[in-house]
Amino acid sequence: MKPIQVGLLGIGTVGSGTFKVLQRNQEEIKRRAGRGIEITMVADLDQARARAAVGEGVQVVNDARAVIANPDIDIVIELIGGYGVAKQLVLEAIAAGKHVVTANKALLAVHGTEIFAAAHARGVMVAFEAAVAGGIPIIKALREGLTANSIQWIAGIINGTTNFILSEMRDKGLDFGTVLKEAQRLGYAEADPTFDIEGVDAAHKVTLMSAIAFGIPVQFDKAHVEGITKLAAQDIKYAEQLGYRIKLLGITKRKAQGIELRVHPTLVPAKRLLANVEGAMNAVVVNGDAVGTTLYYGKGAGGEPTASAVIADLVDITRLHTADAAHRVPHLAFHPDAMSDLQVLPMAEVVTSYYLRLRVADEAGVLAQVTGLLATAGISIDAVLQREADEVGGEGSTQTDLIILTHDTREGTLDDALAQLQALPTVLAPIVRIRKEELS
Numbered sequence: 001m002k003p004i005q006v007g008l009l010g011i012g013t014v015g016s017g018t019f020k021v022l023q024r025n026q027e028e029i030k031r032r033a034g035r036g037i038e039i040t041m042v043a044d045l046d047q048a049r050a051r052a053a054v055g056e057g058v059q060v061v062n063d064a065r066a067v068i069a070n071p072d073i074d075i076v077i078e079l080i081g082g083y084g085v086a087k088q089l090v091l092e093a094i095a096a097g098k099h100v101v102t103a104n105k106a107l108l109a110v111h112g113t114e115i116f117a118a119a120h121a122r123g124v125m126v127a128f129e130a131a132v133a134g135g136i137p138i139i140k141a142l143r144e145g146l147t148a149n150s151i152q153w154i155a156g157i158i159n160g161t162t163n164f165i166l167s168e169m170r171d172k173g174l175d176f177g178t179v180l181k182e183a184q185r186l187g188y189a190e191a192d193p194t195f196d197i198e199g200v201d202a203a204h205k206v207t208l209m210s211a212i213a214f215g216i217p218v219q220f221d222k223a224h225v226e227g228i229t230k231l232a233a234q235d236i237k238y239a240e241q242l243g244y245r246i247k248l249l250g251i252t253k254r255k256a257q258g259i260e261l262r263v264h265p266t267l268v269p270a271k272r273l274l275a276n277v278e279g280a281m282n283a284v285v286v287n288g289d290a291v292g293t294t295l296y297y298g299k300g301a302g303g304e305p306t307a308s309a310v311i312a313d314l315v316d317i318t319r320l321h322t323a324d325a326a327h328r329v330p331h332l333a334f335h336p337d338a339m340s341d342l343q344v345l346p347m348a349e350v351v352t353s354y355y356l357r358l359r360v361a362d363e364a365g366v367l368a369q370v371t372g373l374l375a376t377a378g379i380s381i382d383a384v385l386q387r388e389a390d391e392v393g394g395e396g397s398t399q400t401d402l403i404i405l406t407h408d409t410r411e412g413t414l415d416d417a418l419a420q421l422q423a424l425p426t427v428l429a430p431i432v433r434i435r436k437e438e439l440s
Contacts, residue, residue, distance in 0.1 A: 003036030004318050007067035007098075009089060010079035011044045014103055014130070016053040017303025018077065018310045029311065033318040037311075039077075043067045068093045075317055077310060078102040087111055094118045094126070099321070101313040103130035103306055106195075109204035112211070112218035116331040123325040127313035132205040133158050133282045135305030136298040137312065142212045142286065143333040149288030151213040153253040155266075155439055158205045160280035160300045161196040162228050162248040164188045166236070166265075167278045170245065175233050188280055198227035199248060199263040206250030209284070210261050214254055214342060215334035219261070222344035226264035235357060235432060238403050239267050242385060244355075245275040246434065258343040260350050267355050267436040273297075274439060285439060348412030353382065353436040356404040358421065359429035362397065366426045370402060373424075377417040380407040399428055405436065 008015055019039055022029065030036045043064040044050040050060045064080070067073060068089065076093040078100060080086045086107050091114075093100050100119070102108070108115065108128055119126045129139045133156070142151070157163050161183060168179040180197065183189035195201045203225040211218045228248050239246050244267040253260040268275040273295055277283040282300030287293045299305035320328050330336065360366045371381060385403040406414070418431055 001035040003038045004033075004074045004314075004321065005041075005072050006037060006039045006075045006077060006314065007041040007043070007070065007073040008039050008077045008079065009043050009064045009067060010081070011042050011050045011053050012079065013303040014306045014310065015042075015044075015077075015079045017307035018079075019054055021304055021307045022311055022314075029315060033315045035318060037314050037318055041067050041070060041073060064089050065092065068096050068098065073098060074321065075099045075101060075314060077314075078104060079310075080104070081106070083107055083110055087115075090115060090126070091118055094122050094124055097122060097124060099125045099127070099317045101127045101130075101310055101317070103128070103310060105131035105201070105204040105208060109207040109218055109220040112208070117336070119331065120336055125317050125320065125328060126331055127317055128208070129313050130306045130309035132208055133284060133296070134298070134300040134302065135308040136282055136284065136296050136300065137309065138209065138284050138296050139212065140312070141294075141296060142209060143329060146286065146288050146291060146294075147333065149290045151254065152287045152289060153251070154206070154209050154213055154284060154286050155249050155251045155274065155437060156202075156206065156209070156282070156284035157247055157274065157277050158250050158282055158284065158300065159196055159199075159202045159248060160282060161189045161193060162199075162202070163277065163282070164280045165197070166228065166231075166246060166248065169231070169233055170236050170240065173233055173237065176229060176231055197229055199225045200227075202248060202250045203263045206252055206263060207261065209250070210252035210259060212333045213252065213286075214259055215332065215338065215340045216259060216342055216344075217339060218332075219344050222261060224262040224264065224347045224350075226262075228265055231265055232432070234401070235355070235434065238357065238385065238401070239355065239434075240270070242267075242355075242383065242403070242405065243270050244268060244436070245270050247275065247277070249274075249437065251437065255345065257349065258345040261344045262347065262350065265434050267434055269438060272439050348410070348415065350411045351408050352411070353408050353438075354406045354414060355432075355434040355436050356406070356418075357432040358402045358404070358427055359399055360402050361426040361428060362400045363426070367402065369424065369426065370404070370421060373420055374404070374406070374417055377413060377420075379409045379414060379417055381405070382407050
């Protein structure tokens with residue numbers, strides 16, 4: 001059978017990795033797919049770089065639309081990134097009857113509803129395993145492997161840059177700014193790391209996982225997004241003393257009133273597997289009613305790990321290329337006419353537990369005042385840790401840190417209580433609030 005022909009848009013780290021792995025393992029891949037898969041055309045503005053990456057025998061152009069217009073191309077891989085030209089090219093490829101493989105989580109999290117609808121109408125597939133957690137096959141696990149389950153919740157370390165920074169802060173006791181510079185020097189963080197450190201990248205990914213898990217449209221605009229830039233070294237140290245580690249988690253949960261969709265720093269019990277994922281690695285925990293809790297761990301970025309996911313999508317499409325479109329796995333696991341209208345809950349309605357750090361005057365009655373106010377608000381306390389004043393401000397200090405762990409409470413209720421606490425004259429600095437998840 002004639003090999004399926006693939007056009008590649010963008011040949012940076014992931015694109016060149018895809019080409020190398022596809023060539024290196026071509027016989028193994030052919031045995032699995034049932035026919036050969038060949039990248040026969042590449043578009044990149046830097047044609048010299050593209051030619052160096054693919055060698056002779058592959059057509060190299062600087063116009064992506066030339067790939068889309070080529071009638072011999074069956075599948076288009078989009079690795080350009082971003083929301084702009086990538087969206088237009090993906091929609092044009094779909095309109096031309098091409099299947100699409102993409103690693104572009106930002107594009108799908110923001111415009112996925114439009115793109116999947118266009119693909120469904122045209123009878124083509126949009127595959128995006130590489131868009132979430134690099135080489136970890138989490139999309140396939142959610143969409144196919146766990147299809148018997150009612151998914152209850154997902155929690156994931158899905159951004160390697162922030163996990164590396166938090167691991168270094170914990171191991172070395174350094175502050176955020178110092179570790180960020182080191183991450184940039186080592187190549188773990190971009191020159192402009194905003195999407196990573198502000199939680200946007202993780203929010204794109206958890207938005208896609210939430211849509212697949214719960215059969216809802218992609219709704220990135222409804223996600224609560226909070227990064228790690230305000231985390232202080234002392235909070236990581238205090239969390240450790242209390243038996244927790246701080247991780248930036250993407251979390252989505254099914255609740256009676258709707259769906260939680262949030263990204264933020266989170267205290268995780270040190271005994272949990274997720275708390276022990278270090279460096280630039282990724283991990284996702286999924287809880288289903290039938291299977292219980294499952295863990296997916298591996299490299300979340302890099303040329304060949306991400307290429308592994310891209311090629312898995314190519315194989316899936318090759319297997320289903322001639323299948324009736326109505327019998328393919330739906331893009332978001334649920335058939336388009338069976339999607340749920342469950343709302344994404346506002347953050348004020350989320351119920352979880354909390355770590356609070358208050359810098360307070362070191363004087364009698366302060367602890368009773370703080371705990372009394374929380375009790376009046378109906379917020380139950382799980383643990384209290386009060387530091388010695390000289391530990392916090394040196395010998396002769398007149399202020400100290402009061403650390404409180406709460407039981408589960410509604411976020412809006414805590415917001416009101418924190419406003420009252422902040423107004424106390426004995427509270428000397430902005431209160432630090434970090435959410436806590438037991439993940440049990």
